[in-house]
Amino acid sequence: MATEGKGLSRRRLLAGAGGGAAAGAAVGFLGGRAVSPAEASASDGLDLSKAYDFYTGDHQVGIATPPQRHLVFMSLDVVEGTTAEELKVLFARWSAAMATMMKGNPVGSVEPTRSNGVPQDTGEAYDLSPASLTITLGLGPGLFDDRFGLAGRGPKLLAEIPRLPSDELDPELCGGDLALQACADDPQVAYHAIRDLIRIGRGLVTTRWTVLGFGRASAGKGQKTPRNLMGLKDGTRNIKSEEELDEFVWVADADEPAWMRGGSYLVTRKINMDIEVWDGTTIDTQHVTIGRDKAEGAPLGGTKEFDTPDFEAVRDGKPVIDPTSHVALAASENNGGAKILRRGYNFTDGLNSLGQLDAGLFFIAFMKDPATFVELQRKLGRVDLLNEYIAHVGSAIFAVPRAPKSGHFLAQELFG
Amino acid sequence: MSRKAISVAALTALALTGLAACGSETDDSAVPTKKGASQVAVKLVSGSDGDVCELDTDTAAAGPVTFTVTNESAAGVTEVELMDGQKILGEKENLAPGLPGASFTLTLGGGDYEIYCPGASEERVPFEVTGEAAAEPTGDAAELLASGAEDYTTYVRTQIDAMVVGVQELQKAVDSGDVAAAQKAYADARPFYEKIESDVEGFVMQGFDPTDNKGNLDYLIDMRASNLDEAVGWSGFHAVERDLFEAKKITDQTKKYAADLVTNVTKLAEVGKTLEFKPEDLANGAAALLEEVQSGKITGEEEAYSHIDLVDFANNVEGAQQAYAALRPGLEKIDAELVKTIDDRFTAVTDDLAGYQDPKALGGYRAYTAELKASDGKKLSATVQSLQDVLGRLAEKAATA
Numbered sequence: 150m151a152t153e154g155k156g157l158s159r160r161r162l163l164a165g166a167g168g169g170a171a172a173g174a175a176v177g178f179l180g181g182r183a184v185s186p187a188e189a190s191a192s193d194g195l196d197l198s199k200a201y202d203f204y205t206g207d208h209q210v211g212i213a214t215p216p217q218r219h220l221v222f223m224s225l226d227v228v229e230g231t232t233a234e235e236l237k238v239l240f241a242r243w244s245a246a247m248a249t250m251m252k253g254n255p256v257g258s259v260e261p262t263r264s265n266g267v268p269q270d271t272g273e274a275y276d277l278s279p280a281s282l283t284i285t286l287g288l289g290p291g292l293f294d295d296r297f298g299l300a301g302r303g304p305k306l307l308a309e310i311p312r313l314p315s316d317e318l319d320p321e322l323c324g325g326d327l328a329l330q331a332c333a334d335d336p337q338v339a340y341h342a343i344r345d346l347i348r349i350g351r352g353l354v355t356t357r358w359t360v361l362g363f364g365r366a367s368a369g370k371g372q373k374t375p376r377n378l379m380g381l382k383d384g385t386r387n388i389k390s391e392e393e394l395d396e397f398v399w400v401a402d403a404d405e406p407a408w409m410r411g412g413s414y415l416v417t418r419k420i421n422m423d424i425e426v427w428d429g430t431t432i433d434t435q436h437v438t439i440g441r442d443k444a445e446g447a448p449l450g451g452t453k454e455f456d457t458p459d460f461e462a463v464r465d466g467k468p469v470i471d472p473t474s475h476v477a478l479a480a481s482e483n484n485g486g487a488k489i490l491r492r493g494y495n496f497t498d499g500l501n502s503l504g505q506l507d508a509g510l511f512f513i514a515f516m517k518d519p520a521t522f523v524e525l526q527r528k529l530g531r532v533d534l535l536n537e538y539i540a541h542v543g544s545a546i547f548a549v550p551r552a553p554k555s556g557h558f559l560a561q562e563l564f565g
Numbered sequence: 566m567s568r569k570a571i572s573v574a575a576l577t578a579l580a581l582t583g584l585a586a587c588g589s590e591t592d593d594s595a596v597p598t599k600k601g602a603s604q605v606a607v608k609l610v611s612g613s614d615g616d617v618c619e620l621d622t623d624t625a626a627a628g629p630v631t632f633t634v635t636n637e638s639a640a641g642v643t644e645v646e647l648m649d650g651q652k653i654l655g656e657k658e659n660l661a662p663g664l665p666g667a668s669f670t671l672t673l674g675g676g677d678y679e680i681y682c683p684g685a686s687e688e689r690v691p692f693e694v695t696g697e698a699a700a701e702p703t704g705d706a707a708e709l710l711a712s713g714a715e716d717y718t719t720y721v722r723t724q725i726d727a728m729v730v731g732v733q734e735l736q737k738a739v740d741s742g743d744v745a746a747a748q749k750a751y752a753d754a755r756p757f758y759e760k761i762e763s764d765v766e767g768f769v770m771q772g773f774d775p776t777d778n779k780g781n782l783d784y785l786i787d788m789r790a791s792n793l794d795e796a797v798g799w800s801g802f803h804a805v806e807r808d809l810f811e812a813k814k815i816t817d818q819t820k821k822y823a824a825d826l827v828t829n830v831t832k833l834a835e836v837g838k839t840l841e842f843k844p845e846d847l848a849n850g851a852a853a854l855l856e857e858v859q860s861g862k863i864t865g866e867e868e869a870y871s872h873i874d875l876v877d878f879a880n881n882v883e884g885a886q887q888a889y890a891a892l893r894p895g896l897e898k899i900d901a902e903l904v905k906t907i908d909d910r911f912t913a914v915t916d917d918l919a920g921y922q923d924p925k926a927l928g929g930y931r932a933y934t935a936e937l938k939a940s941d942g943k944k945l946s947a948t949v950q951s952l953q954d955v956l957g958r959l960a961e962k963a964a965t966a
Contacts (some may be wrong), residue, residue, distance in 0.1 A: 263651075353951075
């Protein structure tokens with residue numbers, strides 16, 4: 150995709166990169182507030198015996214949960230002719246299965262006692278630990294069209310993401326009536342969860358698109374900032390405090406349906422990286438494109454990862470951080486204070502038809518108002534220097550209901 | 566805690582039953598009745614040691630008994646069955662916390678039963694029915710299933726006879742040298758085999774090692790390019806198909822293929838006619854036919870030269886429908902909801918198939934080309950898989966009814 154025009158702009162970048170060698174910068178695909186270095190350098194160890202409780206009665210897990218190492222994300226369509234009553238039973242069965250699997254238990258028998266029985270659980274996670282599995286359900290805009298008798302009952306801010314600048318969307322990688330996000334520190338545990346939920350839903354839902362993610366690409370509370378496939382720290386200024394979650398992530402609006410209060414909106418973008426092109430760029434170009442240095446992740450002009458970027462700093466008559474760098478465009482101080490919670494993962498789909506590495510970032514973000522993402526991306530899509538190395542090929546939005554209490558299921562009030 | 570609750574309720578019930586038995590005509594006043602049926606509440610709750618299957622009473626009088634199952638908080642239990650020994654008499658599936666209670670009613674004779682709650686910390690809870698009155702024998706699921714299996718045996722034999730005639734006609738057409746007529750005869754002969762293939766597969770001729778495909782009737786009749794065994798070579802339906810649709814020529818070798826096909830199908834018919842079917846065989850056979858659709862037809866692998874995969878598809882489905890129809894009256898006694906689900910999913914598949922009918926096309930269905938597979942394969946696969954999944958679960962019920 151390196152057109153001549155893009156080649157030119159790369160040269161412009163190089164020319165403008167003068168002061169870029171200053172220390173430190175990290176990428177966040179989008180902005181957030183810094184936390185203390187001590188918090189971020191906390192232990193990054195794994196405890197596979199850790200299990201989360203599904204029945205929080207408040208926020209669903211898999212949002213504020215510190216990101217686990219692996220992701221399986223599945224977008225699904227509801228089969229034409231499915232009734233609201235059938236969806237209700239499906240949500241109840243799914244909720245029960247999610248709770249069971251998150252404890253590390255199989256969903257039904259792996260070894261039926263009757264010889265003619267078909268195993269209910271598929272078995273590949275049978276001997277494995279819970280591995281911090283979280284499963285999160287999202288409802289797409291299509292669920293509330295006229296097909297299933299749920300029209301008019303949807304969350305008020307749930308609407309398809311409009312076409313945005315630089316979009317190169319493939320319809321087969323977009324949308325979905327429902328989404329399941331499974332995250333775990335053992336990839337097989339996450340895969341098993343999605344596989345068995347699809348199986349429970351067979352006849353009512355069909356698969357639409359999926360992404361397998363690895364090497365979390367957004368830091369959560371208490372985690373070292375991980376790196377995306379550009380080799381850049383991602384999520385340095387991510388939302389990490391309870392106060393910010395309340396302010397920017399959890400839906401609290403009394404006008405929203407009861408089952409959405411305590412929930413959130415989920416936006417996903419499948420972002421392909423031109424890996425080979427990026428790998429051939431100079432370190433100056435990489436610094437300027439992002440606005441941070443690579444090893445430390447410090448903002449240009451600063452020295453440490455968590456230094457606050459100084460977007461006003463000028464050297465030799467030029468801004469130290471390019472105003473069209475990714476960090477400058479995405480920073481909350483340049484967006485009226487707006488923030489979203491990023492929880493993305495790296496992904497690879499193997500090789501593309503040209504034999505190049507087919508990989509990138511599966512961007513996942515949670516927010517109380519999807520307009521925040523739309524506005525940010527409208528700006529990034531227009532002028533972000535990073536656009537030269539990436540392409541947004543997939544896009545979807547889902548409403549994430551509040552988690553049920555024990556004895557209940559997800560979005561139960563939706564079915565009256 | 567919940568266990569205690571059961572025992573107290575049970576003791577009370579037994580005590581009252583005992584009293585009634587001593588002194589009066591009216592009995593079982595401890596167990597509430599509604600429209601003449603004793604009412605038993607089964608509650609599924611999450612306890613400290615796992616999920617618990619809790620009964621408000623563990624006894625009822627002989628006669629109609631309604632079990633109402635409510636999953637209050639047991640995420641790990643999704644079904645409840647009433648068992649008489651190894652037999653399932655009735656059940657409820659799709660139970661999950663938050664859903665309203667679901668009930669099933671059975672007419673029970675005196676004796677010891679069990680409530681089976683797979684996934685609970687104690688899966689089997691004893692349930693006693695007092696009194697001598699035997700259950701009404703009419704409509705016994707096991708009898709209905711057995712009689713269905715007999716009907717199905719007749720169906721299979723009819724198809725086997727027709728299959729022999731079909732390949733004989735194919736041989737005649739091949740021998741005549743008329744490629745177009747032979748192509749039509751090929752498409753006409755396939756359906757009979759496709760309807761019953763899951764019942765007649767796996768036969769090895771006497772005197773052959775089971776690992777030698779030369780003695781494997783399945784291979785000799787229905788092998789294809791994808792499973793070609795070089796040691797045996799081409800044989801059967803698809804060898805004829807390849808000549809008729811790829812080379813579009815009839816050679817002496819084609820005639821030999823057709824003649825061998827008649828020989829092998831005749832051998833298969835001899836074995837096939839001695840087959841007897843048990844209800845679970847029908848269930849397994851129906852699921853296996855759908856598996857054939859999924860693995861051989863939707864992939865376009867089966868009829869790689871003639872592209873009449875949708876003809877095979879339709880006949881696999883028809884064969885599965887016949888097997889299911891034979892089981893249906895018995896299954897309805899055990900789980901009417903499941904029967905409705907299967908009915909609906911069969912309808913979804915046959916509706917899909919109807920869209921491809923073309924009276925002018927060979928075999929009556931559009932050719933399953935690479936383009937059609939690319940545009941429609943995903944949808945067909947999803948519809949078939951949702952039917953196959955539920956059919957796969959039937960054998961257990963049929964075998965234990």
